[in-house]
Amino acid sequence: NAGVTQTPKFRILKIGQSMTLQCTQDMNHNYMYWYRQDPGMGLKLIYYSVGAGITDKGEVPNGYNVSRSTTEDFPLRLELAAPSQTSVYFCATHQGQGPQHFGDGTRLSIL
């Protein structure tokens, strides 16, 4: 049982490049989230989804886009990478009032 799988684990981008962070879950959870965690800081919510076809902004959505075409996948897109987007990105899922399950994270550096 893989749980929440994030790819890639590490990535270095140049300013202005674009990329997609992948998140896949095999728990059939409706809710999925993208967070970013800057060094020594807590979590900031970027986007979330309550089910396939439904997404909504969190507290720091600027510079990111998401889609949710299936229950399993919730990719996060960076269109024009900026140094301020250097961070660790976590995907998480949950069902109902249960706990969130986190992936191992993607460590992204933008130079």
Next chain:
Amino acid sequence: GNSVTQMEGPVTLSEEAFLTINCTYTATGYPSLFWYVQYPGEGLQLLLKATKADDKGSNKGFEATYRKETTSFHLEKGSVQVSDSAVYFCALSDRGSGTYKYIFGTGTRLKVLA
């Protein structure tokens, strides 16, 4: 609106010391409460949870009791080990307007010295 407030760190303790990390919350409904742990270089892992008032969650020697009267969910451990060094996050999940909302505290870093 809902919120979670936890004590600022870092907290530095000697091995075998008693640990308390305070967490208080505000919620409009009847939230579930959680503690997560994040070890260096890793994602967050669920440590324990409680779903209703007076419930006690426990795991790996850690405990927390859901106190509705004081809106608190303090994390405790009787004797910490060096391996407990990590960041601890308090969180709540509440259902409002038909969807669940998850709120995390800012995290408390614990450092245990041998």
